[in-house]
Amino acid sequence: MTEVNQPDKVARRRHGKTDAIDAEAAARAVLSGRATAAAKTSDGPVEMLRLFKLAKGSAIKFRTQAINQLKSVLVCADAELRESLAGLSNPKLFQQCALLTQSEVSGPADAARHTLRLLARRIQHLTEEINDLNKRITEAIRARTPGLLDVHGVGPDTAAALLISAGDNPERLDSEASFAALCGTSPVEASSGKTQRRRLNRGGDRQANAALYRIVLSRLRWAGPSQDYLRRRLAEGKTKREIICCLKRYVAREIYRHIAPANTAAHPTEPARDTT
Structure with a gap:
């Protein structure tokens, strides 16, 4: 299998871009000998790494989003709850929010407590995912290139x-x-x-x-x-x-x-x- 680079930009502007045109340009590059590079395979431990890294990237993205949302909700929460959580480090803040009691939602204050609890548990779950993926990525790297x-x-x-x-x-x-x-x-x-x-x-x-x-x-x-x-x-x-x-x-x-x-x-x- 041969890897073909992007078609020449001048030829693309002259002839346009469609799947058929690109396929013909790739075939001509191979037949003429201009394209000789072997294509990258994806059937081994490196493909495992790519998938783990993909999952980790999305988990980090959504954890960051959840942390920002939790802190924005906390700013608007009632004064008593906000003061009880003031000065805590992020891990302790998430732990305390996850332990908030669940009760009937009868107003904005209860809704804020419920939302903080859900977001904190989501952050903890995503953190567990990220730690697990870090471990799997490290193991895969050591197996491939010790x-x-x-x-x-x-x-x-x-x-x-x-x-x-x-x-x-x-x-x-x-x-x-x-x-x-x-x-x-x-x-x-x-x-x-x-x-x-x-x-x-x-x-x-x-x-x-x-x-x-x-x-x-x-x-x-x-x-x-x-x-x-x-x-x-x-x-x-x-x-x-x-x-x-x-x-x-x-x-x-x-x-x-x-x-x-x-x-x-x-x-x-x-x-x-x-x-x-």
Whole structure:
């Protein structure tokens, strides 16, 4: 199975867009040899990760919504109830609201108590879902790539995003440069006239790119080698944005060695070019 990129924009403007036209353009790309990339499969542990991450994302979204609703209801609740819950941390607030007694609703005050009780129990249920999904995501990552979570700055969410980007068949990525391009961290020429410069590839998986960015920020805050690198490059006249671009490229190489160890052994990585 071959993966075909988006059709050429000039051809799309000229001929329009329909399913039939897109199918013909994809077929022509394969027959001409322009499309040679292997498609990402979804029949293994990475697909499990994607589904768990999807469920976790929606649970976090609805829990945040429920928390905001609970606090807005609490602001409008009667003074006695509001004062009894004042100064509590979020977990204790949700616990106390969930324990509110259920009674006949005969006015706005009773309706507020009932609503607080329902919202608090919803928040607790969603928190249990999120904790369970966090555990399942961590177990799936350790089963797929045992050493990935041991990399400095890599947590379950960032590891899941990078694995999902690579897919269940990371061997389709020829080298760590291919993985860097997939994550949008590969340098591309952006020279004009006498000015010689490079910029990062604006394509690729945005979620994977964001995961690399979070890893770099974590290392710049907590890792001594990254902090030393930052100070050295700043002294050379580089901006912090340019330094982060370089570090993202280095992190992509390190992550690739865990995601596709067989490819790394077969094709030793070359030194990464300066991305600035």
